[in-house]
Amino acid sequence: MSWTLALPELVLACSGLVLLLAGVIPKQETFFPITMGAIGALLVTAVLVLGQGEGTALGGHYVADAFSGFMKILALGAAALGLLLSIDFNEKEGLGRFEFPVLVLFASLGAMVMISANDLMALYLGLELLSLPLYVIAAFNRDNARSSEAGLKYFVLGALASGLLLYGTTLVYGFAGTTNFDRLADAFSAAQGVSAGVIVGVVFVIAGLAFKVSAVPFHMWTPDVYEGAPTPVTAYFASAPKVAAIALLTRVLLGPFGDLAAQWQQVILLISFGSMILGSFAAIGQINLKRLMAYSSIGHVGYALMGLAVGSDTGLRGLLFYMAIYVFMNVGAFAVLVAMRRQGRAVEQVEDLAGLARTDLGMALWMAAFMFSMAGIPPLAGFFSKLYVFLAAVQGGFWTLAVVGVLTSVVSAYYYLRVVKVMFFDQPAGALDRAPASLTIVMAGTGLFTLLFGLFPAPLLAAAQAAAAALLG
Amino acid sequence: MDGFLASPIGILAITVAQTLALLVPVLIAVAYLTLAERKVLAAMQLRRGPNVVGPFGLLQPFADALKMLMKETIIPSGANRVLFILAPMLLFMLAMIAWAVIPVQDGWAIADINVGILYLFAVSSLGVYGIIIAGWASNSKYAFLGALRSAAQMVSYEVSIGFVIVTVLLCVGSLNLSDVVRAQERVWFFIPLFPMFIIFFISALAETNRAPFDLPEGESELVAGFFVEYSSMSFALFFLGEYANMILMSALTTILFLGGWYPPVHVVPFTWIPGFVWFALKIALLLFVFIWVRATFPRYRYDQLMRLGWKVFLPFSLVWLVLTAAVLKLTGWLPA
């Protein structure tokens, strides 16, 4: 039994159970120590992932390779940063309950199961293990109507998406008689072609996963859920689950369904187009920063999927690279959002940032860095990420995709730069409270990454290259 | 003759005959259980109990049945008529169909199916529908409150019953009820699994809504709980269903823990007595305990009932289950 290959998952699962017990037994509230424990467990798991071997295990349901390692470290890092953001916010909002870090931890476990899935059943179970805690933490502020609405909306639509996904997997299973990715790949590579049912099944699977990455046309839930959920939760939503879902989508489409590329490529192309266009235009009118970030994340998913639509080695590398940079700048921007408080009350409108440069220059500078980076202004990290996907698209001959990508980047620059303009040139709307140390650390860390990435892009590129090679190899 | 017995109609005829041979004694037992309960309770409370109808009151059950039959059936005007009538039938029917898999002696089961224990568990978990539908269809607040109580109570105690059953199954290695009994040829399971036996019996009390867990009826606060609106034969069906369920749960306890049809020791005077007599004797003993408990303990308060189920029985049975599994695995006694 080769269960030792799945050691990171086992460690994470066991530490989740231990933390749950440790949180339940003491009489007083244990939010802070449990959060610290959860962050520690996530980091330990990330280290174990680094040292993980390669191969399939556990009855062929689990696969570990360079691709899964890359994505897992991203997802774990995003979860740890998300927890770091939540410490101060949750305590101030009266949400400091130990179940929060435990749920985030189990969600990260779900993300890892998804990334390592080598079977349609493991895929579904990982997806559910990721989604279920997300539904709960979206509604974590249960006395707040918007938070409850966010949780309920997410739950109902998520259940629908799971239903679509399951329906698709049954069709695929019905055709091939197996759910294992390797065997599926064999079945689809057979010469005589596949029946229409499988194509319908693949489309349903894509639809279910597109819901999780909130790509157009399955994006409707995103703005409402992002707005209603507590801000650190939104920060988490916009990073780790997307990484996991993108990883899964990539693995499913390039692995078992790799021979059906002609069938799914158009679908991904359409999704990518739609997401880029909607993400850039719909965000223009937003006055709530969380809704703005929601549309922004839809747009970014569109750019990332461009790499998948191209389907080539470089495209995949661009996608991985994009996700890595997106996670960091996104968490940084959300750190600023989490820190926005005026007289102890959380605020989240764009105009609440007015004149931030004059009251808190440090935070304004970091925010400006993240906004410039998201807009894709050189020499910030976001520029490189876009550059690589556009390059891949051009190399693959997808000229329209690249042109639409550049144009929508220009449109989206408008609303990113508006935030900067409000911060630096508008009349101050009153000073914001000082950001707590944990948030400043996150801002500074991700901010430095964003600013200085251009100097040392090689290690990340090499890692993305290796991961892409592992999947396509 | 052989040809007829092998034909579909013949098989049907045999099954009907077997069913009658089992259910008629069960129904008679139900009738006399009502009398026995009143007699035993009376004895424990230093009274005489029914002693007017027939010698020692032996005809009392028939007098009661006659009384029920003669009464007017009342259906409340706001009631949901179909469900109102359906509920008691459901309850009674469930108490009867469960007997299909009970092996009263080696090889004497109407349907000796592979998953007999699951079948019994499924049927006993359905009993709650009769109660909850009756409570809702009556359109009366007392009935409804009783129904809600019973739904929560029965679902809660099913959990620990499930774990007890799993523990027994670990020791048997089969879901077939006859196999469960055969596994106890040398030692009855109530000896090694004594705590589970106690938990199972108490949960059986809760599952049959018997004292001290008879909150769904709660005559002092809910006047009679879920069947407050019932009269005449529909009431009688509830009544019969409850007693049939008691006998059924006793039979299940006998099969799981008291060695089914086996005599206590395999020596001559005991082995002369046929298995089904032992089976019946064990059931009678358990039924006596049912009544004895009723005469002894006051009714639980609702929160205490829930606490006992979820905070005491559930963790305990879980721990015992893991312990049993560990012991079986370490000692190599795990059945193949």
Added chain:
Amino acid sequence: MIAALAFYLFAAILIASAVMVVTARNPVHSVLFLILAFFNAAALFLIAGAEFLAMTLVIVYVGAVAVLFLFVVMMLDIDFARLREGFQRYAPVGAVIGGILFLELLLVVGSWSFADQAEDLRLAPITGDVTNAQALGRVIYTDYVYLFQTAGLILLVAMIGAIVLTHRQRPGTRRQNIAAQVNRSGSVLLEKVPSGAGIATLGIRRPPEPEAEKPKVTHEAGHGHGGHH
């Protein structure tokens, strides 16, 4: 022949009751039809020889899940007229989507084929000599342990979620400490009394009557079981 007849009978009832779940006016009836649907699905499992699954379906879905459904639906006073309002408004959209899905399904069924190695790849076929409970038991903790344990974690998360979202610690509630209550000494006196002797002759101490002018009528013994009769 009988098996085929039974199959069509159960399948027909299953579909009919599934339709009734959606169309029944009374939500309680909907849940009851749902239960009927579960039963028929269990019967179909039985016909297919999957007796373990059939029983599990009844135990889990009918015995536990649907009871809680029924519980909730009975407690809530659902106003169906208002629900129907929205239903009517969105019905055309729903009908179009349903129609498209149905057409796709027809398309799929019409052109269905199996992959050439599909027969050999069928997961874990059951050999004839084991019961299906045994067959399941053999693979769940070996070939499928990863999926099984992940499913367990999902259920754990669901439990945590339900508790997080609903459990409230109300201030000022007084909890019963049963251990302390059972262990108390001095307030309870146990005495062995000969049976048949009256209270007066034994001279048992009784608490003083709080209201002497209203002597309580002691009920006759055996009143407790009057509830049944």
